[in-house]
Amino acid sequence: MSEPRRTRPKGTQDFVPPDSARLLHVENVFRRLAERCGYQEIVTPTFEHTDVFVKSSGEGSDIVTKEMYSFKDRGERDLTLRPEGTPGVVRAVLENRLRLPCRLYYVGPYFRYCRPQKGRTREFHQVGVEALGEASPLVDAEIIYFGTDFFRSLGISDCTVQVNSIGCRDCRPAYRETLRKSLFDRKERLCADCHVRLERNPLRVFDCKVESCQLAIQDAPAPRQHLCRACELHHEQVLSALSRRGLLYEANDRLVRGLDYYDRTTFEYISASLGAQDSLGGGGRYDYLVEEFGGPATPAVGVAIGLERTLLAAPAVPLPENRHLAFVVWLSEAELRAAEDLADRLRAAGIPAQIDYDSSKVKGQFKSADAARAACCVIIGPDEMSKGVYSLKDLATGEQHEVSSDAVAEAVRALFRD
């Protein structure tokens, strides 16, 4: 029989210690900031019925046509590993009849069949917030600011945010036709994908990565110039709320983002240090998505941030050195049970404790303590057993002294250094 493969699937990544702690750290910074703004965590399945994504992200979007991990399960259901967060959250809000307005955040793995590159993997980690049932442009601004605050908290100083408005139900249809006509005139300069976009949703041509397409549409009419009065006002209020916070945004009138459900505000965070794959995340308003799921009219706005690129853009913060570990050392089989008891007692007191059960020799146990980067060893031998004490050895200084059974937890804690 052949061995199982020792290589991970293309486009996936292992987070091994100590780097795994960096991912967790970033997730926890996000949780803390989101909860500060009144968001509560929601956990939804990693796979959904395929139409949850097809009908929300848009049938012609790149995500749906090229990037989804879709499969039939053994019960012949059409399922898809979630390529993004928002549709599953909206589905869950409706299915669980959550009271609106509600503020939710999520943290977890997402899946897209993309061409793997630095900072871009087929399984990736994303965090995001969704404010459902809030219509004010001040919420858009608060969320945009929230994202910059997150990056700043991680020491990312070269992050800029681009902002745009793509209009609403009232003004977009007319604009879409204007754009379609204008693009039709330069159709022969557009790629095959853009020909399809032209038919289905011409706004997506702005998202095309092909350089000749970008050149061809340079002077195409932008959504920003075709907003209705209400959208114009909404956008002005978003921008002035950002200015009030001293946030230097960049107006990008071509920023549409590749999803069908956005309206009005769209925004994206860009890091100069990342090169071609420079987007850290982004978001926008999706005032019609809840209705498209059959729910009540519900204005909504959200942001999603990719953690792989965030980790690349963040300066390598030194991880706290984990010296918060006590190693319990036993001299002979006769003390092994007492060692077990002590380790349990330390753990119950909140002190990480470990025993090397396999090395019957003390030298081997000390080696293990070193390898585990323990701060100290608590030693139990026949002498200690008869006196009812432990010997506590500080592994940083080599000093050793006896402590009573009652005082051991405090004495160990005193040796933990930050």
Ligand SMILES: [Zn+2]
């Ligand atoms: Zn409008």
Ligand SMILES: [Zn+2]
């Ligand atoms: Zn194109």
